[in-house]
Amino acid sequence: MPKGVVEKKVEQSSEFTPEQFAELDAAIESFRGKSGSTIRTLSKAQEIFGYLPKEVQSIVAKGLGIPMSEIYGIATFYSFFSLVPKGKHTISSCQGTACYVRGGKQVMDELKNLLGIDVGGTTADRQFSLDSVRCVGACALAPVVRIDDDVYRQMSPKKLKPIIAKYSDSAEGE
Amino acid sequence: MKRYRSTALVCGGTGCVAAGSLNIYEQIFRELRKYRLEEEVNLVLTGCNGICDQGPVLVIYPEGTFYNRVDPASISRIVEEHLLKGRIVKELSYDRSKGEGQPPVFGEIDFFRMQHKVTRANCGVIDPRSIDEYITMDGYSALAKALNEMTPDEVIAEVKKSGIRGRGGAGFPTALKWQFCRQAAGDQKYIMCNADEGDPGAFMDRSQLEGDPHSVLEGMAIGAYAIGSNMGYVYCRAEYPLAIEMLGTAIDQAREYGLLGKDILGKGFDFDIEIMMGAGAFVCGEETALMRSVEGKRGEPRPRPPFPAIAGLWEKPTVLNNVETLGTIPVILRKGGDWYASMGTEKSKGTKIFSLTGAVNNNGLVEVDMGTSMGTIIYDIGGGIPKGKKFKAVQCGGPSGGCIPAQHLNVPIDYDAIAELGAIMGSGGLVVMDEDTCMVDTARYFLDFVQDESCGKCPPCRIGTKRMLEILDRICEGKGENGDIEELERLGELIKQTALCGLGQTAPNPVLSTIRHFREEYESHIVEKRCKAAVCGSLFRAPCEHTCPVGLDVSGYITLISEGKLDDAYELIMERNPLPGVCGRVCTHPCESKCRRGQLDESIDIRTLKRFIADNAIKSDSAAKIERTALTGEPVAVIGSGPSGLTAAYFLARMGHPVTIFEKLDVAGGMLAVGIPKYRLPEDILKYEIDTIKSFGVEIKNGVDVGRDVTVDELYDKGFKAVYISVGTQGSYQVKTPGMDLSGVYPGLDFLRDFRVGKKVKVGKKVAVIGGGNTAIDAARTALRLGAEEVNLIYRRTREEMPAADEEIEEAMREGVRPYFLTDPIKVEGAKGKVAKLVCTRMTLGDFDKSGRRRPVPVAGTEFEIEVDMVIPAIGQQTELDGLVGDKIRVDGGYIMVDKYTMATDREGVFSGGDVIGQEATVVWAMRNGQRAAAEIDRHLGGSGRLPEAVRAKFNIGAIPRQGEEEIVEEPRVKQNCLPVGDRKGSFVETELGFDAAMAAKEASRCLRCDYGKEDLPFQKQELEIAKGK
Amino acid sequence: MAKLSIEDLQKIKDKGRAAAGMRGSEHKDVRVVVHMGTCGIASGARGVMNALLKAVEDKNLDVEISQSGCIGICDREPIVSVIRKNEPMIRYGKVTPAAMEEIVESHIIGGAVAEKYLMIETSEKK
Known part of the structure; x- marks a missing residue:
């Protein structure tokens, strides 16, 4: 069930560090081409950023060569993923x-x-x-x-x- | 710290103390000193071990020897032989063959003793991080056997022989699944392990993975060999980090040993396993959805066929088995399919693991043979329901399952037997629910769960469950309407038939099964706006008030006590209950069982607080200060002056109707006067309250036996416009035991009544009372007071099942009544026509009966005699309706039949309530019937049918906040004083002494004030709307 | 380690059985098992394990310490099993670190069951 999350305007990437993006790139690299790795990539991404802002979803989509709609569909399907920032x-x-x-x-x-x-x-x-x-x-x-x-x-x-x-x-x- | 050689445990529970365990304790202490053993033997007085009829009980460690019914002579021997010389005294120790129930062994409790660990054999025994320990327990020998000695077909044949069915829920035969996959065309096949365990309330898979991960890996490898696969996946939920960790370690170890990977055990078989993490979606427990999820997509199910065995993961033939199933495969191969099939029922073989949680003493995982009864799991293994609450139902199979109520506790654990009751075995989640659980709320909870987890792909599940949830929400908020139940059933059936996947098809199950077994509770929510369990908060101000049968504003009068306004408190009580002094002493106080304070420490002592107000009212004659209504209404006749009749008469008078009560006896009060002994309810209290009722315009005519002296028809002729029949149950139930005609047999009710009305009652020296209800206890305690030297109480079940009030049983035992639990009389033997002895047999608890209690059955060869000269049978009462009702009023089983909301009989204008309608036989329920009947009679006579309700507003109680600190600290209830036991013999002075002002104020300050800020919910008003609608 | 053969499997088993005292008796006089499933850990089994390790180290005891999974009766966690040679296994329930220290003193050193912490029939204190 889609969680009905209102798309929140993602803050500028200043919220995140270049190291975080580098880590994400490395993760995408290791998963690319492997079947069934979308969820695992998103898990990794959430581990790195704490949640899955649109910006990050879009990087994953491009990186894995999967439509953004499918990434969004998965991110909203599983309760494990969060589209809003989490507390400490x-x-x-x-x-x-x-x-x-x-x-x-x-x-x-x-x-x-x-x-x-x-x-x-x-x-x-x-x-x-x-x-x-x-x-x-x-x-x-x-x-x-x-x-x-x-x-x-x-x-x-x-x-x-x-x-x-x-x-x-x-x-x-x- | 001292070191002891032995530990001797003496039971110090009430039952054992009554049987003399304190003397035993002192004697052991003396004997130990005699032998200078006090430094070597640790003597401990323990709490009750629950088998009081075996007392006094002594257990000696380290041997764990259990000595029952010890006496001074046996103690001397035990100390000398066992503690000094180290030799167990066999003939004094407990002998199981005597059939006296199970002895307790401390530290190795029934919870384990009654289980049969097959799948879980290693759990909690081996270190899950050590593959060597697993191998030591025969681990991987099944895989070795399969690869070395068996063909894949032979493996499948062996599994088929075992008869094992899928443990994940649906119960599909595992061997068949494997066979389909083996036969499916394709070079790449997969075996998968479903460790998604989404069913809330089930955790056996987690425990298996954490405690014995290799068993699952071995099972997968065997399965892979059987179907011809070389790759396996475990789909495990992210909520189980420890399970994932253990599984990961196990996989690494197995790879290192070559038990996973290429050419396993040198037999040319390749197989490896990968863990996939679930990301939180219940629907992914469904096999096709799970496979989509492993493929990295949204976990939505798809229609079957094709079944996964043909086209599963990445469209390849796939077998998906549950953790428990796979964890069982190795032991099946090791010990053989025949061995496994020797356990269980015809169609459900082997053992099954359940996770037992909720309102049950022992929470945890339970593995039993299929065919074990549900009652055995809950009572013998689970240890029953905590806090003496009543078992209501067990939810079996989680959100896809259903509930199994008390009357079906004998149902064997068997896929098909459980399905017949509208539940499913499911993965084995058992959530036990007691009387504090509302079944409507539970159904709503599950539906809310499924609604939330519905993937949304098919409309029946997405929209249908939403509609059902809306209806249930309404019902729980008190906005239920006629027809709601039927609509729920219709929608439920529709969804079952049309939803796409298992989740949707089973989603309505909890609703349908609660309607099936607890329809009354739904009706009560819809019609009466009443939630019996006091859970649905929108329906009431405070749970005590909602639970009180007469709807007493409990928090209201407790608040007034805090304010020191005792007259006001009395006036508030009198608006609902004209017998506060009586109820303050003998009420069964259902309110206290729902008191929220009880969740913190102990419930408020509501009963004694009420008594405090009533006693004060007598002192200051508070009753005189209440305004009287002018009697301008129609005359009403009430037959019987027990609590029901008095209450009906009182409310009718307060609504302006002149009332005449016809009473057969010369005293008024019914059972209150002649059934309840004076040491519990003093005469002057009852007299004041009856006089008060009279002063509102009620006349009592004693010595009139309606039915004989005058008929109901004649009452109408005399000008009465309505009649309320509340004659109670005056006959003692006949005991069929031979010898009951001997002199010296005195039925309990007659005994109490004769004594109270002043007849000469001769009491024997050695008395046996038969029964476990309040009458039995009253008779026993009365006999003691009248000079009996020995009073034995014979009851066929255990103390837990005794219907008498707990505090009464406790007091009886303190006064010296000797209980014989699990004992049934066979016959009374006489000498010269007089009672001489009572021959009894020991009983044991067998199957469960319709009420969910275990049925007592005699144990052969355990007959014994008790010397007695008086026998008081008190096993129940029956009605005496000769000439009273006529043929216009329907009677069934001796009881008058009435409409349960209006108390109306089949005859226009005639109403009935109290014990004579054969429902709840307690004082306060009799009063509720009277109260309801008064309202309905008023309406019948053209009135509004509305009870007065003004006092709470008058004193503006809702505006008075809770007193005391904001932070509530734990504090047990204030204990009222009691007459010392030594002063009770030969005396009928009241035993309980009540509260003084300081105690009452302190106890009142414990109230949490659940009513605060909830002024707009007068439940009485709602109740009236309903009756009108009918 | 190299890949196992079926014979190797048997060897590990024999060695393990001997070590666990199931056939032979090379095993230590006292074995203590802390049950550390999710339920145990949630109830504080880690603290109990630490207390046990510390007590055994401080007192220089010759005790075998092991961990295991959930034995099933999760509401009595943390659970500790003590196995002294030739004696029945004793199970303790709702063990705290302080209770663990007492059990070490009384049972492991002294040989007297610490009855206060024995697992009993009902989880509720009367």
């Missing part, structure tokens, strides 16, 4: 069945409330992005919240604040 940390609240029946919805509501953003949004300071994830396969620990690569088990609205605080810039380097 990604907070994903699991909304899988087990998490849902154990209060995952209330946890998500509280996250929205605490961060002041909706699912798919990023805080103004670009610290946090909020995502909904369908299942991280840790159902026995439901409800779970994932922040970057750390999974937090048996969450409740009450437990969120101190955990998020650990990730905010002011807490780092302590």
Whole structure:
């Protein structure tokens, strides 16, 4: 399902460094001509830039010799890809069945409330992005919240604040 | 830290303490000192191990020996023999052959004992990063066997023999899939592993890949050999980084050992594997979509045929198997297809892994033989439902599956048996749901999921599920309409038949199956605007109020307690409940089970707070301050003065109708007066509340037996315009056990009633009470108070299944009632015509019955005798309707049949409620029936049918915010004081002592005020709209 | 390593069995397994493993430490299994780093089961 993302005017490439573009070129080079490599190229691109702005999609399209429409189609099809910039940390609240029946919805509501953003949004300071994830396969620990690569088990609205605080810039380097 | 040679665990749970475990503990302690063993043996008092009828229980480690029913004599021997000399005392230890249930062994719990690990044998045992450990466990020997000794056709034949069906969901025979692919034309073929595991709630594939990745690689290599492929792909979701890492390590190791690559094991077979990462799309679990995704395109499905076995990945013949299937292939080849097929049912062979989650004590992965019952998985392995909640249903097969309700817990794990119930085996996700789950909301959740994941290619799925979701959204918001359920069914069937792929075709399943098994819950949302589980937040102010059968504004009166306005609180309660002192003592408080505070620490003690207000009202006669309505309406007759009749009469009077209650006995109050003992409900409390009801314009005529002294027709002749029948269930259910005619047998209800009305009641020295309900507990505790030396409580199931209130059971045991759980009487034996002993048999729990409880079955050869001189059977009650109803009113099974929303019987103007309609037999439900009936009778008599509702607004409760700190800290509920156990014998003084003002204020301050800011949802009003619409 | 033959496979198996004490008895007196599947790690198994490694190093113990996958009962994670020679395997649930230190003291050094942390029937504390 297309995610209905409103095309955001991509900022000038000043947002990115020449090194990043060089890395992308190298990735495209290594994937070119290999069958079925579009998704992998886009994954790599997202890893480099943090998200897939139009500019980057267009480089991938040209590089792999695939129409831009197909690149856009793939980028919007998979929830893994993001067309808008992500925060420094990604907070994903699991909304899988087990998490849902154990209060995952209330946890998500509280996250929205605490961060002041909706699912798919990023805080103004670009610290946090909020995502909904369908299942991280840790159902026995439901409800779970994932922040970057750390999974937090048996969450409740009450437990969120101190955990998020650990990730905010002011807490780092302590 | 001290080092001990042995550890002795003595159970300190309530049951064992009642059976004398504290004395045992002290005795062991003394004996240990005697032998100077106290430095060597660590003596520990543990929590309840849940098999109280085996108590006192002693377990000794490191041997893990379980001694049950120990006494002082056996303790001396155990300490001397076992702890001193190190010899297990066999004859005192638990003997499984006695059929007394399973002994607990600490640290090796039932969760594992009842499983059969075949596919998961290595998980959690070997180090997944070590290929050598895998090889040590016979790893890759199946591949070696296949390459060395078998032709590809022989491999397929062996797999065919095993009968294994695809574990990913649809259950297609694996061997057949392989055979099609092998026979397909083409030089390039592929084998793929589906590790997309998109079904939320399933994680066995993740665990397999993380814990035993080589099993999957070996299975793929064998499959590749069988179909003639040299390239394989694992499609794994990006959400599983550890699985991808383990898989990557395993592939590298296998390549290094030459178990992947060219000329594997020197047998001329080439095969390699690559990992493809999924990018987050549920539909990619569908095989054709998955292949598109591996090709680097949008993962949209395409119509089949051609099937992938003919034209799959890059249009080449391809086999796609699930992780679990592939992980099982090596063991099938090693041990043989026949061995595998020896497990399971006729059409579903082998074992299956389930991920068990949700409202169940043990969450995790479970591997059992096919054919195991669903109930075994949930109760024996899963350990049942936490917090004593009721099991409601289990969602099987994720968003494509369906729910299986309590009455089908015996269903065996079998592809076809599960499909018959409208669910699917799927990948094996089992999400257990308890009474706090709303089935409509659950269906909406799944539909929302599928809607979101629909790829959009075909309209039935894209648009059809959207329409269904809109309807469900409306229902959950309280805007459901007649015909919605039928429309959902119609759309569901349409989508099932016309959607392009498996995702779409199965998308309506959760909705259709919840409608099939829980239609009532949908109706309740649509008609009554009521969500039984208190989940659909748009329907109510606070869950307590919504759950309270009489709709009490709980947060309202708790707020008023905080404000110190006790008269106001009383007035607010009286607007919905004329018996607050009664309910404050004996209500089963369904409200507390839904209290949101309970999710944090403990629910508010709503019942005792209500009692606090009621007791204060008696002191300051708050009732006198409430305004009375002028009695300008039509006269109404109420038959029976129990809680239902009193409530109906009260509300009718408040709506202006003069009411006469006809009561057979000389006392008013029904079961409240003669069924509930005084130590639970003192007479003066009941009297004050009945007097208050009378003061609103209700007359009670005692000693009138309607049906005998006067008929219903004659009541109409006397000018009554409507009749409410609430006569309850006055007969004791007859026990069929032989010997029940002996002198000394006294039915529980008669026993309680005779004692309360002042008849001479003689109590034996050794009493046996049979039953597990409130009447049984009341009878047992009354017998103790009347001087019985020994009261035995005989119940055929376990304590968990006892219908009596938990706190009552607890108190009974503290007072010295001796429970015999899992015990059933066979006969009463007499001497000289009098009761002498009760012969019993031990029971064990067997299959599940319709209510989802295990059916007790006798264990042969376990008969034993209890010496008694009095037997009180209390296993249930029945109605006595002789001459009362006539032929115009429909009666079924002894119960009066009524419309469940209006309480109307088949006879115009006659309504009925309470225990006599045979539904919920509790005080508060009887009162709800009375309240509903009063509203409907008022409407029948030309009134608005509207109960008064002004007090909350009058005191402007909605504007009072929650007191206390913003940050809520964990704090258990305030415990009310109780009469010391020693003071209870021979006394009928009330046992529970309630709250004082400080305690009440503290407890009230724990309320989270769920009602705050939700003023526009008067649920009573909504309920009325409905009744009108009917 | 060079490519394996079927005979090599058998050799690895025999050697492994001997090492694991399944047939022979070359294996160490105490083996400790920390279960480190996603569920274990999410529950803090890494911290437990570190505490174990540190305790074993500090006290200079001769203990075999190993990691493994999820044993299935994920809500009791982190789970640690202790296998002392000739004794039944003991499973501990909901192990914290501090609990791990106590288990090392009491069970691994002292031979007494640390019953406080034993995996028990119900996950809820009464």
